[in-house]
Amino acid sequence: MAYIIFLGLFGLVFGMIGVASNPSPYYAAFGLVLGAASGCLILSGFGITFLSLILFLIYLGGMMVVFAYSAAMAAEPYPEAWGNMSVVFYVLFYCVVLGMGLGLVDSIDVLSIVGEFSVVRSDWGGVSVLYYSGGWLLLILGWVLLITLFVVLEVTRAVKYGSMCL
Amino acid sequence: MNPYALSIIMSSLAIGTTITLTSSHWLLAWMGLEINTLAMMPLMIKQHHPRATEATTKYFLTQAAASTLILFSTMINAWSTGQWELKELSTLPSNMMTIAIAMKLGLAPMHFWLPEVMQGLNLMTGLILSTWQKIAPMTLMLIIFNTLNVNLLITLGFLSILVGGWSGLNQTQLRKIMAYSSIAHLGWMMAILPFSPALATLNFLLYLIMTSAMFMMMILLNTTKINSLTTTWPKTPIMTSISMLILLSLGGLPPTTGFMPKWMILNELTKQHISTIATMMAISALLSLFFYLRMAYALSMTQSPNQTNSTTTWRHKSKKMTILLTATTTMSIMMLPISPCMTPLY
Numbered sequence: 001m002a003y004i005i006f007l008g009l010f011g012l013v014f015g016m017i018g019v020a021s022n023p024s025p026y027y028a029a030f031g032l033v034l035g036a037a038s039g040c041l042i043l044s045g046f047g048i049t050f051l052s053l054i055l056f057l058i059y060l061g062g063m064m065v066v067f068a069y070s071a072a073m074a075a076e077p078y079p080e081a082w083g084n085m086s087v088v089f090y091v092l093f094y095c096v097v098l099g100m101g102l103g104l105v106d107s108i109d110v111l112s113i114v115g116e117f118s119v120v121r122s123d124w125g126g127v128s129v130l131y132y133s134g135g136w137l138l139l140i141l142g143w144v145l146l147i148t149l150f151v152v153l154e155v156t157r158a159v160k161y162g163s164m165c166l
Numbered sequence: 167m168n169p170y171a172l173s174i175i176m177s178s179l180a181i182g183t184t185i186t187l188t189s190s191h192w193l194l195a196w197m198g199l200e201i202n203t204l205a206m207m208p209l210m211i212k213q214h215h216p217r218a219t220e221a222t223t224k225y226f227l228t229q230a231a232a233s234t235l236i237l238f239s240t241m242i243n244a245w246s247t248g249q250w251e252l253k254e255l256s257t258l259p260s261n262m263m264t265i266a267i268a269m270k271l272g273l274a275p276m277h278f279w280l281p282e283v284m285q286g287l288n289l290m291t292g293l294i295l296s297t298w299q300k301i302a303p304m305t306l307m308l309i310i311f312n313t314l315n316v317n318l319l320i321t322l323g324f325l326s327i328l329v330g331g332w333s334g335l336n337q338t339q340l341r342k343i344m345a346y347s348s349i350a351h352l353g354w355m356m357a358i359l360p361f362s363p364a365l366a367t368l369n370f371l372l373y374l375i376m377t378s379a380m381f382m383m384m385i386l387l388n389t390t391k392i393n394s395l396t397t398t399w400p401k402t403p404i405m406t407s408i409s410m411l412i413l414l415s416l417g418g419l420p421p422t423t424g425f426m427p428k429w430m431i432l433n434e435l436t437k438q439h440i441s442t443i444a445t446m447m448a449i450s451a452l453l454s455l456f457f458y459l460r461m462a463y464a465l466s467m468t469q470s471p472n473q474t475n476s477t478t479t480w481r482h483k484s485k486k487m488t489i490l491l492t493a494t495t496t497m498s499i500m501m502l503p504i505s506p507c508m509t510p511l512y
Contacts, residue, residue: 140194143181144201147178147204150175150208151204153171154168154171
């Protein structure tokens with residue numbers, strides 16, 4: 001389990017560097033997805049499984065939308081990937097900064113992660129029981145989301161000739 | 167509207183009320199109310215003119231606020247008592263719940279949205295708003311009645327009767343008058359609810375029937391103002407005179423059905439030794455009766471001072487479906503003789 005958390009922490013740092021080093025929005029969104037997924041992995045490693053699942057579904061769902069928008073709006077003919085010179089410069093710069101930071105804090109021992117891994121904590125587990133014993137509730141919730149979609153479409157459909165003219 | 171969207175919206179309107187009616191868990195009850203609100207909005211905004219948009223926005227804001235208050239009070243209740251059962255409300259959540267549901271129903275201090283929303287809708291949507299949309303919140307009230315505060319309910323009820331009658335006096339628009347009529351009727355239900363929920367149910371059912379009859383009459387005659395009521399007699403003379411009886415029934419005059427709930431409620435309140443409130447309610451009902459009588463007067467009691475030149479207009483056989491109108495009209499006029507069957511209720 002310690003290795004999985006290490007993998008998550010590594011992915012988090014890797015993904016954040018991937019975002020911060022100014023590549024094209026395509027790849028920056030990939031970096032965000034990687035960072036978010038790694039964060040969820042760390043949370044589930046600590047036993048906060050339900051929150052991890054919620055974050056994975058909602059945050060990554062939103063992230064996908066952001067990615068789709070940025071890809072649609074900023075489609076470049078020659079996107080800058082992580083292999084390009086400017087990006088590589090930033091990557092190296094951030095790695096050096098992180099290494100220096102690690103050197104600073106490693107000696108004073110604040111990065112220690114203590115035990116109690118791999119248990120489902122009861123407070124968040126209780127929320128998931130709501131959906132475990134009431135699976136039909138999920139169906140109704142899905143129906144409500146569908147209704148909301150229809151309502152929004154129906155309300156904004158006639159914007160051109162209606163009173164909500166923009 | 168797109169028929170697919172319309173079918174989804176109409177079925178959701180049914181599903182929302184059904185979920186609230188069949189729930190024993192506060193979360194599901196709240197969810198049914200939310201589905202109802204959501205499904206109602208596209209029907210309201212269908213014409214997309216500024217007034218419909220305004221009405222939809224007002225409806226959305228008030229209903230969302232009331233729903234939030236419902237959710238909030240149920241969460242406080244779940245926090246303090248550790249369960250989500252519908253009937254187990256403690257004091258503070260039950261008072262908040264009363265106010266939230268009163269806001270959903272449009273009872274007196276929280277009633278201002280109802281006439282303005284109603285005025286922006288077409289008649290069919292107004293019919294749905296004043297009948298079907300009341301079923302779910304009213305049922306919640308009937309389920310939780312024994313945890314509610316008696317003084318709060320009586321205050322809400324009496325204020326609603328008074329305000330509903332008073333504000334309707336100066337109106338010429340039929341939809342606004344119907345909204346105030348709805349406020350006054352719901353006031354009667356709230357006032358009797360802590361003493362006899364069966365009578366509140368009876369009053370609610372008869373309110374549904376009479377309001378449906380009135381709205382369907384307005385749809386048939388295609389009228390939304392008092393002054394257009396006066397010219398409805400050349401269209402359908404019989405319907406015009408029957409509508410007068412529906413109005414008297416809404417006002418609660420004896421030979422019609424509308425007298426039955428008022429009679430029994432006053433009887434029950436007197437038996438509970440709160441005859442002061444009962445007297446004040448009976449007197450306040452006269453305010454409502456005044457505007458019903460004015461509508462009835464404009465509708466069918468005016469006569470031309472000299473010989474009239476116009477006759478009944480030439481017309482085709484109506485293609486409109488009137489079976490529901492017939493049924494509700496008959497029931498809202500002629501059900502008083504069966505009131506002995508209602509005596510087991512109390």
